[in-house]
Amino acid sequence: xxxxxxxxxxxxxxxxxxxxDAAAELKDPRMLVITxxxxxxxxxxxxxxxxxxPQLSIQTAALATALGCMIYGPVMAxxxxxxxxxxxxxxxxxGDYFLPFVLTEIASSMAYALCxxxxxxxxxxxxxSRFIICFFVNMVLQQAIFAWQYTYMGNPEKAKxxxxxxxxxxxxxxxxxxxxxxxxxxxxxxxxxxxVTRRAKLTFADTTNMxxxxxxxxxxxxxxxxxxxxxxxxxxxxxxxxxxERSRSADYTTEQRVQANKEMAEYVLSVTDDWDEEKVFxxxxxAYRGVRDKTTDYTISVYILDEAEFAxxxxxxxxxxxxxxxxxxxxxxKKDSSLIxxxxxxxxxxxxTGEMSDFELTVVx
Numbered sequence: 558x559x560x561x562x563x564x565x566x567x568x569x570x571x572x573x574x575x576x577x578d579a580a581a582e583l584k585d586p587r588m589l590v591i592t593x594x595x596x597x598x599x600x601x602x603x604x605x606x607x608x609x610x611p612q613l614s615i616q617t618a619a620l621a622t623a624l625g626c627m628i629y630g631p632v633m634a635x636x637x638x639x640x641x642x643x644x645x646x647x648x649x650x651x652g653d654y655f656l657p658f659v660l661t662e663i664a665s666s667m668a669y670a671l672c673x674x675x676x677x678x679x680x681x682x683x684x685x686s687r688f689i690i691c692f693f694v695n696m697v698l699q700q701a702i703f704a705w706q707y708t709y710m711g712n713p714e715k716a717k718x719x720x721x722x723x724x725x726x727x728x729x730x731x732x733x734x735x736x737x738x739x740x741x742x743x744x745x746x747x748x749x750x751x752x753v754t755r756r757a758k759l760t761f762a763d764t765t766n767m768x769x770x771x772x773x774x775x776x777x778x779x780x781x782x783x784x785x786x787x788x789x790x791x792x793x794x795x796x797x798x799x800x801x802e803r804s805r806s807a808d809y810t811t812e813q814r815v816q817a818n819k820e821m822a823e824y825v826l827s828v829t830d831d832w833d834e835e836k837v838f839x840x841x842x843x844a845y846r847g848v849r850d851k852t853t854d855y856t857i858s859v860y861i862l863d864e865a866e867f868a869x870x871x872x873x874x875x876x877x878x879x880x881x882x883x884x885x886x887x888x889x890x891k892k893d894s895s896l897i898x899x900x901x902x903x904x905x906x907x908x909x910t911g912e913m914s915d916f917e918l919t920v921v922x
Contacts, residue, residue: 562588564761570631570671578675579630591759592633595625599641604649615739618645619665620746623686626669627678627747628759634666655706664694678747679766680773684740691732691739700728737777741769804843805853806886815883817841821857824913825902831920832899836862842887842901846908853906858887860896867895 562585567575582588598621606614622641626634642662646654672686748767754760769777809817822839826832838860846853862882870877870893882896890896902918 562758565675566677566762567675570674575675576632579632579670582629582633588629588633592625592629592637595621595628596637596641596644599625599637600645600648603641603645609738615735615742619739620743622666623669623673623683623743623747624750624754626666627673628754629670630674631667631670634670635663638662638666653706653710655702655709657702657705658699660702661694661699664698665690668694673747675761677762677766678751678760678764680740680744680769681766681776683744683747683767684773684777687736687740687743691736695732696729740777744769805846806841806844809841809886811884814841814886815880817844818883818885821855821904822859824904825857825859825918828916829918832859832861835899836864838862838882838885838890838896840885840887840890851907851909853908855904855906857902857904858890858898859900859902860890861899863895863897870895 563578563581565574565578570576582592599618602616602618602621605617607617608614618641625637629637639659639662642659668686668689672682672689676682744767748764751760751762751764751767755763806814806817818839818841821841822837825839826837840858840860842856842858844853844855882890882893885893890898898921900918900920902916904913904917905915906913
């Protein structure tokens with residue numbers, strides 16, 4: 558038989574009893590059934606959306622998520638999120654599966670649960686949950702996981718674009734547009750269903766505070782303004798001359814430097830036979846690409862190896878080897894007596910296709 562559920566309401570989730578009540582939902586057979594039904598509904602609604610405009614739509618699964626988390630709370634929300642995300646992807650796959658994305662589903666569910674479970678539902682609480690999801694889950698956590706995925710797949714340039722590029726810009730504006738709309742829609746949805754959940758003894762508060770009073774409208778506007786201000790600051794930096802004039806190679810990791818330097822050495826040896834008899838190293842001096850550009854303008858220095866000096870340096874430093882040189886940035890070769898600069902070249906690379914063009918070589922005598 559189902560246990561007697563506590564009907565206590567809490568002003569905030571920062572109490573021991575709140576978490577005891579949330580954990581107790583795991584032992585309630587009736588609540589387990591309700592959770593299973595809500596998870597099934599979330600999965601069924603995943604491919605369905607209410608279109609509002611280009612790239613803008615209300616995901617109907619969010620309505621089921623908000624309702625479910627309000628009923629079963631933050632402890633049950635975690636396994637529910639993992640199951641709905643994993644099974645949902647298996648039934649309705651979109652792109653490549655990358656396990657860390659389940660963290661966004663968990664974080665979104667926790668935001669709804671912490672704001673709505675065992676609380677007097679209000680427009681402010683719904684707005685707060687959507688604010689957390691739009692600006693911290695969608696625009697911070699999800700972007701970081703996208704970058705993680707691209708890095709894991711060996712595409713560091715795309716990873717950088719996920720954080721600073723067009724991809725990120727679109728997501729910023731999408732969330733800015735959807736935040737107030739989704740706040741209103743979810744508030745109206747929950748207000749309509751809470752009387753039903755109260756009669757079923759799944760929730761225990763009325764909808765008295767679920768109105769858009771002047772105070773709440775002001776709060777919505779202020780939170781929206783905060784988001785706009787954050788996005789404006791981000792975009793002003795992204796499109797500032799200072800950012801555009803900054804070489805992307807300045808932010809390369811060691812792995813990215815090695816990859817870029819080796820790629821350019823392979824390329825220059827394929828288009829010229831000037832140093833066929835030498836051990837050639839290349840170092841990327843600069844890599845300029847605008848936010849929306851598909852091509853990068855590279856400047857590269859070409860060096861040949863002085864075998865005798867290289868042997869001396871190896872004897873002096875047991876960690877010094879060719880991999881050390883491949884990881885050099887612009888200033889490092891000047892301090893390495895093993896390297897002799899023999900030329901430099903510029904080239905334009907299409908980062909999408911990998912095609913090189915506008916190659917210009919200057920040989921240093």
